[in-house]
Amino acid sequence: xxxxxxxxxSALEILIGxxxxxxxxxxxxxxxxxGMGGAxxxxxxxxxxxxxxxxxxxxxxxxxxxxxxxxxxxxxRSRAWVWAGTGFVLVGGVMTVVxxxxxxxxxxxxxxxxxxxTVLFYWLSYLILKKKY
Amino acid sequence: MKNRIEEIRRTRGIRQExxxxxxxxxxxxxxxxxxxRYNPSIxxxxxxxxxxxxTIEEVFLFEESGxxx
Numbered sequence: 001x002x003x004x005x006x007x008x009x010s011a012l013e014i015l016i017g018x019x020x021x022x023x024x025x026x027x028x029x030x031x032x033x034x035g036m037g038g039a040x041x042x043x044x045x046x047x048x049x050x051x052x053x054x055x056x057x058x059x060x061x062x063x064x065x066x067x068x069x070x071x072x073x074x075x076x077r078s079r080a081w082v083w084a085g086t087g088f089v090l091v092g093g094v095m096t097v098v099x100x101x102x103x104x105x106x107x108x109x110x111x112x113x114x115x116x117x118t119v120l121f122y123w124l125s126y127l128i129l130k131k132k133y
Numbered sequence: 134m135k136n137r138i139e140e141i142r143r144t145r146g147i148r149q150e151x152x153x154x155x156x157x158x159x160x161x162x163x164x165x166x167x168x169x170r171y172n173p174s175i176x177x178x179x180x181x182x183x184x185x186x187x188t189i190e191e192v193f194l195f196e197e198s199g200x201x202x
């Protein structure tokens with residue numbers, strides 16, 4: 001994503017977050033939306049700060065660009081996703097069994113669906129990538 | 134896969150930072166390459182060999198038992 005687009009995204013995140021906060025305050029709505037609004041404002045503010053720093057600081061810009069295109073970094077990122085996915089499936093599988101034993105059928109179903117969906121996404125991705133490469 | 138990057142780089146008096154900048158990668162990547170923790174893509178291997186004005190075989194030492202990563 002180029003920096004101008006990132007700045008626009010950040011500003012939009014802050015605006016949407018602020019709008020959510022104002023909406024909840026005015027309507028006395030669900031606190032979930034308040035939390036989501038706060039998170040959006042915080043993430044947007046950090047992104048905006050980093051975007052402005054990228055624009056102003058040439059050293060930071062070069063370092064960021066190198067990190068983004070660095071092949072070892074890309075390799076590490078994809079390996080980390082592999083670990084995260086594998087961990088999610090393993091933990092989800094165990095939790096499904098544990099919840100089933102404890103008689104919490106709803107939780108077991110939820111965990112089982114999460115694991116199944118992840119495996120399904122894996123197979124779909126595999127088929128698409130197999131055609132691509 | 135073993136390589137002679139550190140040896141060649143030191144012989145030519147090039148610092149890791151300079152080499153990393155010339156290759157368009159981070160200094161940590163050069164360090165990982167030199168210690169053999171990370172094997173480069175064929176593209177980066179070519180780039181490194183070309184930078185030293187050597188062939189890939191002169192920089193990277195192929196081992197039949199290596200698993201590539």
